[in-house]
Amino acid sequence: MTKEYHQRDHTTRTGRLLYTSKKADRMNEERGRERWTMTRHADGRRSLMSHGEIDDRPSVLRFVHYTAKADFSPIDAFVRITVGDEFRGSGWFRFADGVAECETVTALEGRMSQRVPYTGTCPGFGGHAIQNDGWVCAGVDLTKPGEKQTFVQLISSTDHRGATGPYISEAKPTVIYVGDEEITVGAGTFQAHHFQFVAVEGLPDEHPIYNVWTTTDGDYVFLKGQVDGYMQTHYELVELTDSL
Amino acid sequence: MTNTDPNLPITQIEHTVVRGVIGYTSKKPERMDQERGREFYTITKYGDGGRTIGVHTEIDDRPSVMRDATYTIDKDWMPQDCFVRLTVADKFMGTGWFKMYDDYTECETFTSLEGRVSQKMTHKHGPLKSFQNHAIACDSWHFAHYDLSKGPGIQSVDELLLCSPDHRGATGPMLYPLRLDMEYLGDEKITVGAGTFDAHHFQVPTNNDLPEEHPPYQVYTTADGDYTFLKGGVAGYMQTHYELMEFEKTVG
Numbered sequence: 001m002t003k004e005y006h007q008r009d010h011t012t013r014t015g016r017l018l019y020t021s022k023k024a025d026r027m028n029e030e031r032g033r034e035r036w037t038m039t040r041h042a043d044g045r046r047s048l049m050s051h052g053e054i055d056d057r058p059s060v061l062r063f064v065h066y067t068a069k070a071d072f073s074p075i076d077a078f079v080r081i082t083v084g085d086e087f088r089g090s091g092w093f094r095f096a097d098g099v100a101e102c103e104t105v106t107a108l109e110g111r112m113s114q115r116v117p118y119t120g121t122c123p124g125f126g127g128h129a130i131q132n133d134g135w136v137c138a139g140v141d142l143t144k145p146g147e148k149q150t151f152v153q154l155i156s157s158t159d160h161r162g163a164t165g166p167y168i169s170e171a172k173p174t175v176i177y178v179g180d181e182e183i184t185v186g187a188g189t190f191q192a193h194h195f196q197f198v199a200v201e202g203l204p205d206e207h208p209i210y211n212v213w214t215t216t217d218g219d220y221v222f223l224k225g226q227v228d229g230y231m232q233t234h235y236e237l238v239e240l241t242d243s244l
Numbered sequence: 245m246t247n248t249d250p251n252l253p254i255t256q257i258e259h260t261v262v263r264g265v266i267g268y269t270s271k272k273p274e275r276m277d278q279e280r281g282r283e284f285y286t287i288t289k290y291g292d293g294g295r296t297i298g299v300h301t302e303i304d305d306r307p308s309v310m311r312d313a314t315y316t317i318d319k320d321w322m323p324q325d326c327f328v329r330l331t332v333a334d335k336f337m338g339t340g341w342f343k344m345y346d347d348y349t350e351c352e353t354f355t356s357l358e359g360r361v362s363q364k365m366t367h368k369h370g371p372l373k374s375f376q377n378h379a380i381a382c383d384s385w386h387f388a389h390y391d392l393s394k395g396p397g398i399q400s401v402d403e404l405l406l407c408s409p410d411h412r413g414a415t416g417p418m419l420y421p422l423r424l425d426m427e428y429l430g431d432e433k434i435t436v437g438a439g440t441f442d443a444h445h446f447q448v449p450t451n452n453d454l455p456e457e458h459p460p461y462q463v464y465t466t467a468d469g470d471y472t473f474l475k476g477g478v479a480g481y482m483q484t485h486y487e488l489m490e491f492e493k494t495v496g
Contacts, residue, residue: 007308009334051286059256063314076339078327085258085291090325092341103352
């Protein structure tokens, strides 16, 4: 029972994703997992807190916190990664007044401070949590199904697994909004937006085609995803709760 | 970056992961046992013994406090780095990053009251032994620095850094130095929502070094070397109770 001394103006959702392989010799084998908590404040801001584990050697463990405005433009973020069970980096990001800044310390680059100017609304941020990939899709114009749309993203790593940095890099994904469909995943049956990342400019290695399905409720909850090519990875939401 | 050594297994799991839920309740007569908040955490313990906790906290008491923190310590429970993000009354309060070195701790932060601030605080007593990020799950980690071989009594951490001197951690986040007294009262078996555990019983006596005096704080931790927070309570004007309600190992 809520009393006058209680204040709960936000909502909280939690989710669990499974990472599996679609390679012929590892078909459906679990290769990682992710738990996240998403809070949505009364003014529409959303915060994501995620813990991801990629078991494929060298293993990648990642803690990501990311807060965005109601329109999914970033406010601040934090990324901490461990690669091969050893510290790789810990970095803090802030996006305001036309400048994206990053304060980070990494095992390879040491202590760095970055200032990256931008114009207009800050582009989205990618911290390599799979749920974060769902939020990247919020940058796609849903009134243009079937069209290739290219936009700027600031990312914490140009590595396909996000296993470098963290520090600010720029990427330009080209994404097609395929349309809406009903899909069933481990967490249930959902109406979904279907997106296809057909190219990502700015990465040192070409990223294979990446299909992503998100909820249509405005939270862009990542429901399912699959990367083709050399990766053959599959991601699926297996648990979703709408309250704590 | 992929595995290039065919002699090694394709997967690498050298860490363990546990997740826990701590319930916050009131012990005030008019609110006896009423839920007033909660905390969800994931702790990764690395192969070398270091740990990282990611913790989401909600205090419902008006003005509400929401806090996300990620805090890492090494195998000797020495702080390495920490991120803290605060929302108070559903409004942004601050976001900050702390990095600990042997001689000093730095803080890069942005708060709604102070704006963009960079801090650097030189340690007066050698490498920093503990950091207070205000997650209840981490309150028990301070006691890893109590030498249990000396039995019950009072020992101190000469220098503790906090991300906020507020009792609920609802300011900053910015650096604030403090001395921490720890009283070890003995061991006992206790039952909490998550089960029955062998526990160390500690107390933080009244602390007069904060802007406002903090009432005594009872803390029970596991006795298995992980110092998992089991139960705690603050006396005085706060009358708050904290209890581990769920605990499970998910990896390893």
